[in-house]
Amino acid sequence: MDIELILLSIGLICIILSFFIGKSTRKSEEEIENVSISLHQETNQLKKRLRAVEEELMIGAAPVTNGQQQQQQQQQRKQKPVHEIIINQILSLKAQGYSVPEIAKRSSLSNEEVIDVLKSRGVAL
Numbered sequence: 001m002d003i004e005l006i007l008l009s010i011g012l013i014c015i016i017l018s019f020f021i022g023k024s025t026r027k028s029e030e031e032i033e034n035v036s037i038s039l040h041q042e043t044n045q046l047k048k049r050l051r052a053v054e055e056e057l058m059i060g061a062a063p064v065t066n067g068q069q070q071q072q073q074q075q076q077r078k079q080k081p082v083h084e085i086i087i088n089q090i091l092s093l094k095a096q097g098y099s100v101p102e103i104a105k106r107s108s109l110s111n112e113e114v115i116d117v118l119k120s121r122g123v124a125l
Helices: 002-060 066-079 084-095 099-108 113-122
Strands: none
Touching: 066 113, 084 113, 099 113
């Protein structure tokens, strides 16, 4: 009989405590949600400011000639390696019979970059 009373009293205490603990976790969840929303808003504001600064820089830049553009594109290709997944995609598309411009469009690369990848892997054009 004593064990039953002890277990019953422990159960009642746990039920009462669960009401108080539940409220504090709800407050914590609300605070986390508010912080998340404010962080998202601040990130969006920073992106807008960054776009504005980029536009200002582009307006102030001198016009680039075709020769300079080609040189810049070649330098960017040399500096930025193509990821292995993209290379596999290019090889697969070439094996399926797609042309270089179609492969370039599907892989978001320039025709020259696609040609460079195919040549580096020994694929005949």
